[in-house]
Every structure is written in C-alpha cells, then in structure tokens.
Amino acid sequence: xxxxxxxxxxxxxxxxxxxxxxxxxxxxxxxxxxxxxxxxxxxxxxxxxxxxxxxxxxxxxxxxxxxxxxxxxxxxxxxxxxxxxxxxxxxxxxxxxxxxxxxxxxxxxxxxxxxxxxxxxxxxxxxxxxxxxxxxxxxxxxxxxxxxxxxxxxxxxxxxxxxxxxxxxxxxxxxxxxxxxxxxxxxxxxxxxxxxxxxxxxxxxxxxxxxxxxxxxxxxxxxxxxxxxxxxxxxxxxxxxxxxxxxxxxxxxxxxxx
Numbered sequence: 001x002x003x004x005x006x007x008x009x010x011x012x013x014x015x016x017x018x019x020x021x022x023x024x025x026x027x028x029x030x031x032x033x034x035x036x037x038x039x040x041x042x043x044x045x046x047x048x049x050x051x052x053x054x055x056x057x058x059x060x061x062x063x064x065x066x067x068x069x070x071x072x073x074x075x076x077x078x079x080x081x082x083x084x085x086x087x088x089x090x091x092x093x094x095x096x097x098x099x100x101x102x103x104x105x106x107x108x109x110x111x112x113x114x115x116x117x118x119x120x121x122x123x124x125x126x127x128x129x130x131x132x133x134x135x136x137x138x139x140x141x142x143x144x145x146x147x148x149x150x151x152x153x154x155x156x157x158x159x160x161x162x163x164x165x166x167x168x169x170x171x172x173x174x175x176x177x178x179x180x181x182x183x184x185x186x187x188x189x190x191x192x193x194x195x196x197x198x199x200x201x202x203x204x205x206x207x208x209x210x211x212x213x214x215x216x217x218x219x220x221x222x223x224x225x226x227x228x229x230x231x232x233x234x235x236x237x238x239x240x241x242x243x244x245x246x247x248x249x250x251x252x253x254x255x256x257x258x
Contacts, residue, residue: 051215053101053113056226059193059200060113062144063099063251067226067233068242070113072101072215080211087211094119094189094210096133099217099247102191106205111214114201115142118190120210123164125180129196132181142251144195150177155204162207179203187211217247 055068064070077100078090094100098116118124123134129147131138156174162182163169174180176197184190188207193199202208221244225237242250 051101052221053111053217055113058198059195060099060115061198062194063115063142063247064113064194064220065223065239065242067224067237067239068220069222070101070217070247071219071221073218074215076216077213080214092216094213094216096122097251099251100191101214101217102208103212103214104205105209105212112191113217114191114193114199116189117192118184118202120184120186120188122184122190123181124184124190125182127178129177131192140194142194144198146195146197147177148197150175152176153204158206159203174203176203219244219246220250 051072051074053070053072055064055066055070058066076090076092077094078087080087094116096116096119099113100116101111101113104110104112117131117138118133125132129150131140152173152175156179159174159179159182160169160172162185163172164181164183167181182190185207187210189202189210191202191208193201220242223239223242224234225239226233228237230236
C-alpha cells in the first residue's frame with residue numbers, strides 16, 4: 001500500500017496577519033511597561049533620593065554661580081512625603097556650613113539654596129560684615145568679598161523677638177552688616193547666602209523651620225555661563241573645571257570654618 005504523505009498546511013494570509021498583530025501588540029506592551037517602570041523609578045528617585053537644582057541668581061556667588069546645576073541628597077535629610085510635613089527618617093542631621101536646598105516659608109512653589117550658619121540654640125550676630133557665632137568670629141573663606149552700603153531695612157524688624165536679654169528691642173536698629181545678637185529657636189536654622197550683599201536670606205525673612213529642608217547639596221553635575229550673550233551658551237560656554245566638583249571643593253574648605 002502506498003503511504004499517505006501529509007502535505008504541509010499553508011497558513012493563510014489572515015493567520016499571518018494575526019500573528020503579526022500579536023507580535024506588534026506584545027512589543028507595544030513591553031515598551032509601555034518599560035516606560036511606566038522608568039517613570040516610576042524616576043519619580044521615586046526625584047522624590048526620595050536625589051534632587052536637581054539650577055542656580056538662577058547670584059546670591060551664592062563665591063561658591064555657586066548662575067548656570068550651575070546641582071545634585072542635592074534628599075535621603076540625608078529624610079525626604080518629605082509630598083504634600084505633608086511627614087519625613088522618612090534621615091541618616092544625617094543639618095550641620096553648620098552645609099549648603100542646602102529648601103522650601104522657604106515666604107514664597108510658594110519656590111526652592112532656594114543657602115548656607116546654614118546657625119543651628120538651634122546658637123547665638124549669632126554680625127559686626128561690620130563679620131559673622132560671630134557663640135561669641136567667636138567665623139572665618140568664611142567662601143564669601144564674595146564685594147560689599148556695598150550697610151543699609152538698614154524694615155524687613156529686619158522680626159529680629160527683635162529673638163534678641164538676647166541684654167539688648168533693648170526699643171533701641172535696636174539692625175542693618176545689613178550689623179545685627180544681633182540673636183538666639184536661634186528650637187528646630188529652626190539661620191540661613192545666609194555667600195554673596196551677602198546680594199542675598200535675601202534669614203536676615204530678611206527670618207528663621208527657617210527644619211522640616212523645610214529638601215536636601216543637602218552634594219555636587220555640580222553641569223555648569224555653563226548662563227549670562228553669556230553668545231549663541232548657545234550651554235554648548236559654547238561650558239565651565240569644564242566645575243563639572244563633577246563637590247560642594248566642599250567649590251566652597252574652598254568651608255567645613256573647617258565651623
């Protein structure tokens with residue numbers, strides 16, 4: 001008897017198209033899954049681990065320049081759960097000399113970068129632009145040394161509520177380079193810009209609550225001369241010598257000042 005041979009069944013055009021559609025659908029699902037995972041990881045890192053920040057003013061010149069792009073360590077301070085004052089436990093405490101990103105109480109939807117010069121319980125004053133901490137002058141090698149006029153301001157009047165006992169609030173007239181002595185209240189911090197005459201800082205808007213810290217500035221990941229008039233400054237005016245430098249390096253030994 002002759003063997004019956006099975007002839008290969010040819011798949012119809014409709015079957016091929018169905019398989020192609022399945023492959024395309026599977027590829028789309030994989031891409032969608034990858035994008036979702038990437039977005040979730042990005043949001044997690046942005047919220048709880050690291051924060052980027054761009055310097056847009058000269059208030060920290062002497063250390064940070066307009067056009068510097070920073071990475072701040074959020075985990076060190078204990079990242080805040082969005083929309084609340086609740087924080088995940090930190091592994092570090094704010095220190096004098098730290099350059100911090102924070103959420104100021106006087107501006108909504110704004111982040112600032114300043115340096116901590118006063119911790120809770122510290123007594124601070126300034127005499128002829130020299131910072132005095134707990135009775136001792138503080139060497140500040142990172143300062144922008146350009147000084148203007150020693151102008152008083154009505155914004156400084158909040159300081160009267162924090163003066164030491166020997167100062168009469170009724171005769172107290174603070175100015176830009178001469179103020180205090182003040183006592184920093186519990187869980188509050190005194191913040192100053194390194195470019196003292198071009199910085200709106202704690203001298204003006206008061207003490208900062210500790211829960212407002214967003215992160216400790218760690219390093220510069222990019223920098224360019226944002227104020228340049230040349231076209232495409234982000235390409236043509238890169239400050240190569242600042243890329244990848246830590247905040248301690250650009251502060252020129254600021255930690256030893258405290």
